Amino acid sequence: MSSNDILLQVEGLTKHFPTNNGVVKAVDGVSFDVKRGTIVGLVGESGSGKTTAGRCTLRLIEPSAGRLMFDGVDLRTLSEREMRVYRRRLQIVFQDPYSSLNPRLRVEDIIGEAIDTHGLAKGTARRDRIAELLSRVGLNPDHARRFPHEFSGGQRQRIGIARALAVEPEFIVADEPVSALDVSVQAQVLNLIQDLQQSFGLTMLFIAHDLSVVEYLCDEVVVMYLGRVMEKGPSRSIYAKPRHPYTQALLSAAPIPDPKASRQRVVLKGDIPSPMNPPSGCVFRTRCPFAIAECAQVVPAFDTVGPEHQVACIRHGDPEVISQGQQL
Amino acid sequence: MSELPADIVLRVDDLRTHFEAGDRVAKSVDGVSFDVRRGETVAVVGESGSGKSVTSLSIMRLLSAPGRIVGGDILYRASDDRVLDLAKLPEKAMRGIRGREIAMIFQEPMTSLNPLYTIGDQIMEMVQLHEPVSRAEARRRAKRMLELVEIPAADRRLDEYPHQMSGGMRQRAMIALALACNPKLLIADEPTTALDVTIQAQILDLLRRLQAEIGMSILFITHNLGVVAEIAHDVVVMYAGRVVEKASVDALFDNQKHPYTRGLLACIPNATRDRAPTGERMRLNPIPGSVPSILALPAGCSFAPRCSLVTSECESNPSLLVAGPDHLSRCWRHETL
Structure with missing residues (x-):
C-alpha cells in the first residue's frame, strides 16, 4: 500500500496535562495510520487516553508533542486561521446525544450553524441542504424546526451525525457514538454509520470500549492502555490472534451473549494505575500475568508479528503468551 | 399467611407499580410475576423504560412519590421461615428487611x-x-x-x-x-454497567463466588445480554412494563420465543455472523423504531408496532403463553419462532 492511501498519520502524539500534583500523561507517544476510506477502532478502558487522543487528532485539545500528518500537511504547524480551512474536512460525533446538542437551538440551526460557519449555502439552498441531510440520516425533514428534546436518544445521535456531515468532511472522529443508546437502537445507528461511510467514502476514527462493535465495524484496531498503544493492526488478525497480554485480557473479559460459550478467561488483578505516576518500562506490567523483571526496565518497542500487525511487548514471542492468545 | 414452595425465596406475583400525575398514569410495572429460587440468580433484562429498575425498587419499597404499588404481591421467605408480603408490609417492619434480609447494590457506587x-x-x-x-x-x-x-x-x-x-x-x-x-437476597441493579470490561469480569466472578460460598439468591437487573449469559440461571425479559418472555438461561439463548428477545440478540454485532469470510460487513438487523413511551402505549401488544410478525391478532394483548418447558412468551405467534 502506498503512502498516498494514508489520510491521517499520527506520530508520537503526546498530551500531558500539568496539575498541582504533577503531570498527567494522558497520551504518551501514540502512533497509528488511518488509511483513506477505512474505519480504525481506538479501544481501551477508561483512563487509557483514547478520548484525549481522538480529540488531539482534531486539535480540539492541543497536543503537547507529535505530528498529525493529514493529507500531507502537519496539522500542528497550522495557525488557527489556516486550521479553520481544515476544520471543514475534519469532524467529530460525540458520545452523549443529550449534552452535545444545544437545547435552545432548533435542529435546522444546529445543522445550519456548521453550514454558515463555512459559508456553504444560504437561503433556499441552505434549507434544502438541511432537509437533505435529515433524510440522509433517516429523520423526517419536516422536523427541522423541532428542538432536541423532542427527539429520542437515537434520533439525537442522528442529528449529531447530520451536523458532522453538513460540511462534507473527509475524516470523522466518532467518540463512542453508540454507547449511550439502547441496544435495539445501537444497531440502527451502526447501519447508518456504515451506509454513510460507504456512500461518502468517509474515513473514520471510531473510539469505543465495546469490543464486539469494534470487531464488526472496524477495519483496523489500535489498543490503548494508560496513554500508550499496546497493539495495533487489522481487526481480523487482532481478534483472531491477539498477541499482547492486555489485548488478550480485554478480549477475554468481554461477555459473550451465549451461556454455552466455552472460554479461557484472563481475569486481570487490580485497577489501571494513575496516569500521573505510570509504571516504569511497560505500563501494563503491574497487571500483566506474564510480567518479568525486565518489563520494568525497558519501554517495549513495536515488533511486527503479522501483516501490519504490531505489538509492544517484550514477551510476545513466548510460547505461553502465544498460546493464551490462541485459546480465547 | 401465604404459601410459598420451600425453594422459593422471592415470588413477585402480578406486581403493578404506577406513577400518577394528575389524570395521567404511567404503568411502569404492569402485572409482573417471577420467582427467585434459593441460591440462584434471576436476571431481569430490558432497555430503558422497560420497568426493570422500578420492579427492583418496588421489592425494596424504595419508590419515591408519586410512584406506588397499586396491586400484586411480593412474597418473601424471611430467615425465620415466615412468608411476608413486602407489598403490604408496614414501613417499620420493612426497615428490618432492608439490609438485613434483602440488600441492594446500584450502578454508580459513588x-x-x-x-x-x-x-x-x-x-x-x-x-x-x-x-x-x-x-x-x-x-x-x-x-x-x-x-x-x-x-x-x-x-x-x-x-x-x-x-x-x-x-x-x-x-x-x-x-x-x-x-x-x-442477606438472603441481593438485588443488583446494573452493578457493572459503569465499569470497564476487565473490572466487570472481576465483579461477576466475585458475585458468582460469593453466591457459591454464602448461598444467597441474586436478582440481577441489566440491559446487557452478554452479562445475562454469564451470571443468570433464569431470565425475565421486560418490555414497556411487562414481562414478555421468561425461561431458563439455556432455553432462552437456545431459542427465543418472543420476537423482541430474538431481535435484541440479533442486533448485537457479532463478527462471526455479521461479516462475510472475505471480511465484508453485512448489515445488522436492528429492531425498527424505538421503545414506546410508557404514557402512550399502543393498544394490544406493546411490541406490535416494531414487530415483523405482527398480525391482526396482535391488536389484543396476549397473556404469558406456554412456549416450552418452563418457557413463557407473551406472543400470539410464539409457535412460529
Whole structure:
C-alpha cells in the first residue's frame, strides 16, 4: 500500500496535562495510520487516553508533542486561521446525544450553524441542504424546526451525525457514538454509520470500549492502555490472534451473549494505575500475568508479528503468551 | 399467611407499580410475576423504560412519590421461615428487611456510598443497626467483609473515604456493605454497567463466588445480554412494563420465543455472523423504531408496532403463553419462532 492511501498519520502524539500534583500523561507517544476510506477502532478502558487522543487528532485539545500528518500537511504547524480551512474536512460525533446538542437551538440551526460557519449555502439552498441531510440520516425533514428534546436518544445521535456531515468532511472522529443508546437502537445507528461511510467514502476514527462493535465495524484496531498503544493492526488478525497480554485480557473479559460459550478467561488483578505516576518500562506490567523483571526496565518497542500487525511487548514471542492468545 | 414452595425465596406475583400525575398514569410495572429460587440468580433484562429498575425498587419499597404499588404481591421467605408480603408490609417492619434480609447494590457506587464517612464506618453502621454488637466487633466484621470481596490491605481501606477508591474498588466496597448482614437476597441493579470490561469480569466472578460460598439468591437487573449469559440461571425479559418472555438461561439463548428477545440478540454485532469470510460487513438487523413511551402505549401488544410478525391478532394483548418447558412468551405467534 502506498503512502498516498494514508489520510491521517499520527506520530508520537503526546498530551500531558500539568496539575498541582504533577503531570498527567494522558497520551504518551501514540502512533497509528488511518488509511483513506477505512474505519480504525481506538479501544481501551477508561483512563487509557483514547478520548484525549481522538480529540488531539482534531486539535480540539492541543497536543503537547507529535505530528498529525493529514493529507500531507502537519496539522500542528497550522495557525488557527489556516486550521479553520481544515476544520471543514475534519469532524467529530460525540458520545452523549443529550449534552452535545444545544437545547435552545432548533435542529435546522444546529445543522445550519456548521453550514454558515463555512459559508456553504444560504437561503433556499441552505434549507434544502438541511432537509437533505435529515433524510440522509433517516429523520423526517419536516422536523427541522423541532428542538432536541423532542427527539429520542437515537434520533439525537442522528442529528449529531447530520451536523458532522453538513460540511462534507473527509475524516470523522466518532467518540463512542453508540454507547449511550439502547441496544435495539445501537444497531440502527451502526447501519447508518456504515451506509454513510460507504456512500461518502468517509474515513473514520471510531473510539469505543465495546469490543464486539469494534470487531464488526472496524477495519483496523489500535489498543490503548494508560496513554500508550499496546497493539495495533487489522481487526481480523487482532481478534483472531491477539498477541499482547492486555489485548488478550480485554478480549477475554468481554461477555459473550451465549451461556454455552466455552472460554479461557484472563481475569486481570487490580485497577489501571494513575496516569500521573505510570509504571516504569511497560505500563501494563503491574497487571500483566506474564510480567518479568525486565518489563520494568525497558519501554517495549513495536515488533511486527503479522501483516501490519504490531505489538509492544517484550514477551510476545513466548510460547505461553502465544498460546493464551490462541485459546480465547 | 401465604404459601410459598420451600425453594422459593422471592415470588413477585402480578406486581403493578404506577406513577400518577394528575389524570395521567404511567404503568411502569404492569402485572409482573417471577420467582427467585434459593441460591440462584434471576436476571431481569430490558432497555430503558422497560420497568426493570422500578420492579427492583418496588421489592425494596424504595419508590419515591408519586410512584406506588397499586396491586400484586411480593412474597418473601424471611430467615425465620415466615412468608411476608413486602407489598403490604408496614414501613417499620420493612426497615428490618432492608439490609438485613434483602440488600441492594446500584450502578454508580459513588452515589450510593456516603462521601463523608469512611468505608469502615458505613459497614459498621449497617452491622450495628441490625445486630447488637460492640464497635470493636463491628469493625472486625467490616474488615472481614472487605477481605471477602478481595479488597487488598483491608485494614487500611477501612479508614478510607469512597473518593479515595477506584470505581471497581467502590463497587466491591458497596458489595461488602450489602452483604455485611448476610442477606438472603441481593438485588443488583446494573452493578457493572459503569465499569470497564476487565473490572466487570472481576465483579461477576466475585458475585458468582460469593453466591457459591454464602448461598444467597441474586436478582440481577441489566440491559446487557452478554452479562445475562454469564451470571443468570433464569431470565425475565421486560418490555414497556411487562414481562414478555421468561425461561431458563439455556432455553432462552437456545431459542427465543418472543420476537423482541430474538431481535435484541440479533442486533448485537457479532463478527462471526455479521461479516462475510472475505471480511465484508453485512448489515445488522436492528429492531425498527424505538421503545414506546410508557404514557402512550399502543393498544394490544406493546411490541406490535416494531414487530415483523405482527398480525391482526396482535391488536389484543396476549397473556404469558406456554412456549416450552418452563418457557413463557407473551406472543400470539410464539409457535412460529
